[in-house]
Amino acid sequence: MHESEGTERWLAELGALRQQLVEIRKEQRDLAVAVQELTQTFKALAMHLGVAAEPYKKGSGEAKGREIPGFG
Numbered sequence: 859m860h861e862s863e864g865t866e867r868w869l870a871e872l873g874a875l876r877q878q879l880v881e882i883r884k885e886q887r888d889l890a891v892a893v894q895e896l897t898q899t900f901k902a903l904a905m906h907l908g909v910a911a912e913p914y915k916k917g918s919g920e921a922k923g924r925e926i927p928g929f930g
Contacts (some may be wrong), residue, residue: 904910 868871
């Protein structure tokens with residue numbers, strides 16, 4: 859009897875730890891979403907205030923091997 863009680867207690871603890879792990883993983887996912895939203899907000903504010911600009915996107919029509927003026 860003593861051994862089975864110990865096993866049951868360990869299984870109950872293991873179940874509780876698994877439940878806590880599920881909750882922590884959900885909190886991590888929620889936190890990751892919140893951080894992403896915060897990053898997007900800061901980028902939008904920086905662009906709105908003129909502190910930052912959209913990154914330059916190279917046009918597809920430009921030749922890759924062309925010489926840049928002043929650097930040849």
